[in-house]
Amino acid sequence: MSHDRETRGFQAEVSRLLHLMVHSLYSNREIFLRELISNASDACDKLRFQALDDDSLMEGQGDPWIRLSVDPDAGTLTIADNGIGMNREEVVENLGTIARSGTEKFLASLTGDRQKDAQLIGQFGVGFYSAFIVADRVEVFSRRAGEAADQGVHWESDGKGEFTVETLEREQRGTAVVLHLRDDAREFADEHRVRAIVRQYSDHVAFPIRMPKNAEAGDGEEGEWETLNSATALWQRSRQDISDEEYQNFYRHLSHDFQDALTWSHNQVEGNLEYTSLLYVPARAPFDLYHREASRGLKLYVQRVFIMDDAEQFLPLYLRFIKGVIDAPNLPLNVSRELLQDHGPVRKIRAALTKRVLQMLKKLAGDDDKYATFWSQFGEVLKEGIGEDPDNREAIAALLRFPSTENTAPGAVSLDQYLERAAEGQDKIYYLLADNLEAARHSPHLEVFRKKGIEVLLLTGRVDEWMVNYLDEYQGKKLVNAARGQLDMDDRAEEAKAEQQDNPLIGRLTETLGERVAEVRPTGRLVESPACLVLGEDELGPQMRMMLEAAGQPVPESKPALEVNLSHPLLERLQNIQDPEDFAEMAESLLDQALLAEGQLPKDPAATARRLNRLLQEHAERT
Ligand code: ADP
Numbered sequence: 001m002s003h004d005r006e007t008r009g010f011q012a013e014v015s016r017l018l019h020l021m022v023h024s025l026y027s028n029r030e031i032f033l034r035e036l037i038s039n040a041s042d043a044c045d046k047l048r049f050q051a052l053d054d055d056s057l058m059e060g061q062g063d064p065w066i067r068l069s070v071d072p073d074a075g076t077l078t079i080a081d082n083g084i085g086m087n088r089e090e091v092v093e094n095l096g097t098i099a100r101s102g103t104e105k106f107l108a109s110l111t112g113d114r115q116k117d118a119q120l121i122g123q124f125g126v127g128f129y130s131a132f133i134v135a136d137r138v139e140v141f142s143r144r145a146g147e148a149a150d151q152g153v154h155w156e157s158d159g160k161g162e163f164t165v166e167t168l169e170r171e172q173r174g175t176a177v178v179l180h181l182r183d184d185a186r187e188f189a190d191e192h193r194v195r196a197i198v199r200q201y202s203d204h205v206a207f208p209i210r211m212p213k214n215a216e217a218g219d220g221e222e223g224e225w226e227t228l229n230s231a232t233a234l235w236q237r238s239r240q241d242i243s244d245e246e247y248q249n250f251y252r253h254l255s256h257d258f259q260d261a262l263t264w265s266h267n268q269v270e271g272n273l274e275y276t277s278l279l280y281v282p283a284r285a286p287f288d289l290y291h292r293e294a295s296r297g298l299k300l301y302v303q304r305v306f307i308m309d310d311a312e313q314f315l316p317l318y319l320r321f322i323k324g325v326i327d328a329p330n331l332p333l334n335v336s337r338e339l340l341q342d343h344g345p346v347r348k349i350r351a352a353l354t355k356r357v358l359q360m361l362k363k364l365a366g367d368d369d370k371y372a373t374f375w376s377q378f379g380e381v382l383k384e385g386i387g388e389d390p391d392n393r394e395a396i397a398a399l400l401r402f403p404s405t406e407n408t409a410p411g412a413v414s415l416d417q418y419l420e421r422a423a424e425g426q427d428k429i430y431y432l433l434a435d436n437l438e439a440a441r442h443s444p445h446l447e448v449f450r451k452k453g454i455e456v457l458l459l460t461g462r463v464d465e466w467m468v469n470y471l472d473e474y475q476g477k478k479l480v481n482a483a484r485g486q487l488d489m490d491d492r493a494e495e496a497k498a499e500q501q502d503n504p505l506i507g508r509l510t511e512t513l514g515e516r517v518a519e520v521r522p523t524g525r526l527v528e529s530p531a532c533l534v535l536g537e538d539e540l541g542p543q544m545r546m547m548l549e550a551a552g553q554p555v556p557e558s559k560p561a562l563e564v565n566l567s568h569p570l571l572e573r574l575q576n577i578q579d580p581e582d583f584a585e586m587a588e589s590l591l592d593q594a595l596l597a598e599g600q601l602p603k604d605p606a607a608t609a610r611r612l613n614r615l616l617q618e619h620a621e622r623t
């Protein structure tokens with residue numbers, strides 16, 4: 001009966017993934033059933049969608065179904081569907097390769113530590129290959145809907161690097177996956193065990209999942225199959241009737257996540273712009289959150305008919321971590337991605353969903369632990385919204401969290417908390433940009449703030465400098481860079497300016513350092529440090545410079561001012577140095593250490609080291 005049998009090798013990535021998966025997912029192994037039922041459900045969705053255009057694909061058969069059957073004696077479990085099915089080419093393509101970008105990098109990130117890897121693989125999504133966690137041999141029988149019975153295909157593999165495919169006769173449209181269970185996984189050939197798992201994990205699947213009522217039930221004998229799930233689209237049910245557990249199970253199905261979602265929001269909107277949305281916030285970022293081609297967006301349904309995955313037009317990019325479904329019954333069933341792009345109602349739904357998500361996050365922020373988890377996973381992505389979504393900027397800003405001089409834990413302080421704590425009359429929000437928390441905490445720029453008891457937010461995130469460019473103010477209070485320009489909070493500023501006129505030291509330093517700094521001026525910013533560098537209000541900071549450089553963009557020259565603390569003993573001593581060479585040496589050292597305190601390298605690090613060594617030596621000779 002069969003012909004054209006051929007044996008082929010898996011793509012190298014598949015072999016590695018299979019090996020790692022079997023190893024690391026052992027304690028989570030019943031997820032294989034969720035994955036295979038999810039594939040069957042996807043196949044039914046696809047059939048129904050394609051049949052909108054071509055009714056003949058239904059082949060005169062009624063509604064799609066999923067069937068599970070076990071054979072305890074043979075130790076097999078079969079998951080069958082009458083969905084879209086696959087032809088030979090599709091079987092080879094879909095079951096022999098991993099078409100996702102970033103797979104290689106993902107695999108390289110696996111550690112060999114079972115528990116860690118199980119989490120990582122959960123983020124990656126294991127799909128069909130999870131069958132090999134419990135089976136040492138897997139067979140797939142399939143026929144694409146609408147094709148002739150002699151175009152069936154049989155695929156088989158032991159998951160060790162090769163698979164065989166052959167063409168064969170198959171009456172039944174759709175796919176059957178037969179698992180030959182490992183000795184230690186025979187429990188999955190037990191009907192009761194399988195029923196329990198389906199009830200627990202797959203109740204919300206929108207197609208009937210059936211098991212035979214008796215051993216004789218076979219293909220097509222309707223009455224003898226019993227439906228295990230409620231088989232209605234979960235989002236169409238009313239909120240009061242859905243338990244948290246059901247919501248979580250639906251989330252796992254949707255996201256292929258192992259963990260529960262942090263929170264969700266389920267809304268049925270009536271009226272002109274009728275739609276139902278069910279949106280989830282995951283507890284963990286997917287491995288490809290920052291990949292350009294990563295899948296994102298919602299699962300789109302129109303009148304409960306699945307239309308497409310990853311409909312990214314319904315949420316802005318900075319909310320790409322949200323998982324969920326949108327059912328918009330007034331969209332045309334033949335809606336395409338191109339159409340969605342430019343569709344008035346879709347834009348309105350997107351605006352409403354964006355607000356909905358921001359509200360959901362605001363509510364989540366009431367739970368410190370959960371919000372900390374959220375922030376650690378998605379905070380950096382949310383920040384993108386400050387630049388990208390001016391309409392919601394204030395609402396997004398309220399969700400931001402930063403370490404500060406009061407509380408250096410990551411994500412500790414919100415702008416609202418900052419303002420609550422601010423002293424009467426403080427009309428600004430001060431922040432400091434730095435590469436890392438350590439550098440931020442010890443920055444000389446904080447000295448005057450510490451002295452005055454003013455809190456400063458410590459912005460060390462990757463996109464913080466870019467972000468604050470877009471965040472001029474919050475609740476009517478200006479955000480001010482603590483290391484920039486003249487600080488008008490400094491009550492000695494005027495006095496200091498006057499001093500500048502007649503202090504000869506300033507003149508000498510200016511002359512010695514020349515073009516290297518924009519100017520030398522006395523400061524009220526410093527308490528313990530002798531000097532620091534201050535950029536002009538509108539100049540690019542180091543993070544932005546790095547970003548531009550990395551993008552190959554021209555980066556304008558920037559020149560900070562050197563501010564010196566005239567009441568520091570070092571400056572007092574400097575005043576008394578007459579020898580021009582000695583003076584130059586000291587002036588250079590002053591500039592060097594100011595650069596180092598900013599986390600920057602002096603122009604000539606070797607010269608810096610030489611100077612330092614000489615000073616140390618002189619010091620040693622004197623003691
Ligand atoms: P994913 O479901 O995320 O695409 P899987 O590894 O679960 O990844 O499945 C790989 C592909 O194999 C699917 O995208 C689909 O094209 C195909 N496939 C798997 N199971 C079935 C099935 N029961 N019917 C039709 N196609 C299937």
Ligand code: MG
Pocket residue numbers: 035038039127128
């Ligand atoms: Mg799948």
